[in-house]
Amino acid sequence: MRNILTIALKELRSYFVSPMAYVAIGFFVFIYGYFFVVSLNFMVRVSMQAGMMGGPQAINVNEYMVRPLLGNMAVVMLFLLPALTGRSYAEEKRSGTIELLLSSPLTGPQIILGKYLGALALFTLMLGVTFVHVGVLFLYGEPELGPILSGYLGLWLMGGAFISVGLLISSMTKNQTVAVVGAFGTALMLWIVSWIGDPSSGSTTTEVLAYLSILDHFDDFSKGVIDTKHLAYYLSFITFGLFLTARSVDSERWRG
Amino acid sequence: MIEVQHVTKRYGPVTAVDDVSFRVDSGQILGFLGPNGAGKTTTMRILTGCASATEGQAFVAGYDVFEEPVEAKRRTGYLPETPPLYPDMTVREYLAFAARINGIRSVAQRERVAAAMARTNVEDVADRHCGKLSKGYRQRVGLAQAILHNPDVLILDEPTAGLDPKQIIETRELIKELAGDHTIILSTHILPEVAQTCERVVIINKGRVVAVDTPENLTGRLRGSETIRVQLDPRGADETAVVQAATVPNVSNVTATPTQDGLVTLEVQCEKGADVRSEVARAVITSGWGLLELTSMRMSLEDIFLELTTSEEPREEDAEAPEATDA
Numbered sequence A: 001m002r003n004i005l006t007i008a009l010k011e012l013r014s015y016f017v018s019p020m021a022y023v024a025i026g027f028f029v030f031i032y033g034y035f036f037v038v039s040l041n042f043m044v045r046v047s048m049q050a051g052m053m054g055g056p057q058a059i060n061v062n063e064y065m066v067r068p069l070l071g072n073m074a075v076v077m078l079f080l081l082p083a084l085t086g087r088s089y090a091e092e093k094r095s096g097t098i099e100l101l102l103s104s105p106l107t108g109p110q111i112i113l114g115k116y117l118g119a120l121a122l123f124t125l126m127l128g129v130t131f132v133h134v135g136v137l138f139l140y141g142e143p144e145l146g147p148i149l150s151g152y153l154g155l156w157l158m159g160g161a162f163i164s165v166g167l168l169i170s171s172m173t174k175n176q177t178v179a180v181v182g183a184f185g186t187a188l189m190l191w192i193v194s195w196i197g198d199p200s201s202g203s204t205t206t207e208v209l210a211y212l213s214i215l216d217h218f219d220d221f222s223k224g225v226i227d228t229k230h231l232a233y234y235l236s237f238i239t240f241g242l243f244l245t246a247r248s249v250d251s252e253r254w255r256g
Numbered sequence B: 001m002i003e004v005q006h007v008t009k010r011y012g013p014v015t016a017v018d019d020v021s022f023r024v025d026s027g028q029i030l031g032f033l034g035p036n037g038a039g040k041t042t043t044m045r046i047l048t049g050c051a052s053a054t055e056g057q058a059f060v061a062g063y064d065v066f067e068e069p070v071e072a073k074r075r076t077g078y079l080p081e082t083p084p085l086y087p088d089m090t091v092r093e094y095l096a097f098a099a100r101i102n103g104i105r106s107v108a109q110r111e112r113v114a115a116a117m118a119r120t121n122v123e124d125v126a127d128r129h130c131g132k133l134s135k136g137y138r139q140r141v142g143l144a145q146a147i148l149h150n151p152d153v154l155i156l157d158e159p160t161a162g163l164d165p166k167q168i169i170e171t172r173e174l175i176k177e178l179a180g181d182h183t184i185i186l187s188t189h190i191l192p193e194v195a196q197t198c199e200r201v202v203i204i205n206k207g208r209v210v211a212v213d214t215p216e217n218l219t220g221r222l223r224g225s226e227t228i229r230v231q232l233d234p235r236g237a238d239e240t241a242v243v244q245a246a247t248v249p250n251v252s253n254v255t256a257t258p259t260q261d262g263l264v265t266l267e268v269q270c271e272k273g274a275d276v277r278s279e280v281a282r283a284v285i286t287s288g289w290g291l292l293e294l295t296s297m298r299m300s301l302e303d304i305f306l307e308l309t310t311s312e313e314p315r316e317e318d319a320e321a322p323e324a325t326d327a
Ligand SMILES: Nc1ncnc2c1ncn2[C@@H]1O[C@H](COP(=O)(O)OP(=O)(O)OP(=O)(O)O)[C@@H](O)[C@H]1O
Pocket: A255, A256, B011, B014, B015, B016, B034, B035, B036, B037, B038, B039, B040, B041, B042, B043, B081
């Protein structure tokens, strides 16, 4: 456990000594703020229209504001997280520092988990900062806390899944750029894989593809529903990603 | 302490290491010698767990490096070919990190880092970023990292590469000092380094061990015959000196070459092990020629190295190698 923590702290530190962490957090918070304002405007317009038409005065903040906002942030993560994890293994392999880790008495899983937790900690921080915006909502409106929290949990799990994909791809190359683009491509594939099938047909293939999709599992979370089915999906996705990373690092010892 | 048994490593069609076996006893320094691409780095990476072997077994400090890697690695310090430094850490931070991943925590850590820095002479750059160090300092910080946790076994891939002459001497001294309680393998291209620091030499070429021996024995073993070079002043006398020299017992061949300034150089070859210098000197003087210089030409490690590693077809020495491996 201490070993994992040592690696995680080293990873986290490496994000913060380069501009990486600041750029990523700044970018994330800025985009979040932008979408926040856009959806706030949208909500205000909708509620004014609703008011003029004599509908119910209080419109659902969660439905009109938080859900689309979190949905948009999921897309931002799809771009941002691969950029974050790209260097993780690739840079160590390029510069040779991986040999320091490989020849130390750390086990493969300790190194992988350390790297994973380091990236996850940075992502958690990014997500945490955006709570400031959410706080604003509570100042001026009365959103339900439950769906917001479950939405954040969904985002967090989805981010965790992206990070495990990113780590896997990064472990397969020495080139950071290849790692970033490769991870983005893979994550995107997993995102849109459900579009192949025709949902109305109800065939098994469609169902399987829909099940694989990272995005589809997020929907319920943003609606405020925490379904163990989706939890299990993300957790097994992450575990499988890390398992493959371990295999990839190990096979590297045979090839390189 | 270190035992390598029939280790083979293939990269697809390329055989980087081919059935290599050798052992290093406790406290010894073994020199790993070979031309570029011989397989030195590959063997070292296998011993340190950075690469796996296609075939064979290896033991470090009594632990199988493939079966019990963590135990083996705990007792190994490794300086790779490129020192594995994190450019954005200062030397002190880097060594502290290296200490932590080797299980050295807070209390002992400061002390060990300071000791390693002192031994490798990097205290004056302690607070500089590793990425901004010169090649020589990188090498030394890499060495500090390797000795930090006081391992039983040190594996050093070209430890003096990129150092200035003063540092080379200091590093060699340090390595010799360490040899007492550490077992060391070092690879190098610099032949005098092997002669000066190592007790045993493994010469490897194209992935195969071509010789294992002490530097002295190697020079001896490969010397089929010894040569003496004699510089003479003929002083107008006839060629009797050449004839006289050839009559000395054990001398097998004498060749005379006139030099530009009217002198003559004799190359006297004699049987291995026989010391004919005084007889040759006497023979030459009785002939009336002036004896200006007499040198025994030993085959240098350099010659041996070239002889062993640049052969086109398999030579005698190759056939001898397996026997030498067991020695
Ligand atoms: N990752 C790899 N993939 C394919 N071939 C490799 C790999 N690493 C090494 N080789 C090959 O294995 C052989 C031995 O290489 P190695 O680096 O062990 O040589 P070396 O003795 O350390 O040479 P040098 O003195 O130049 O450092 C070379 O032919 C090299 O091309």
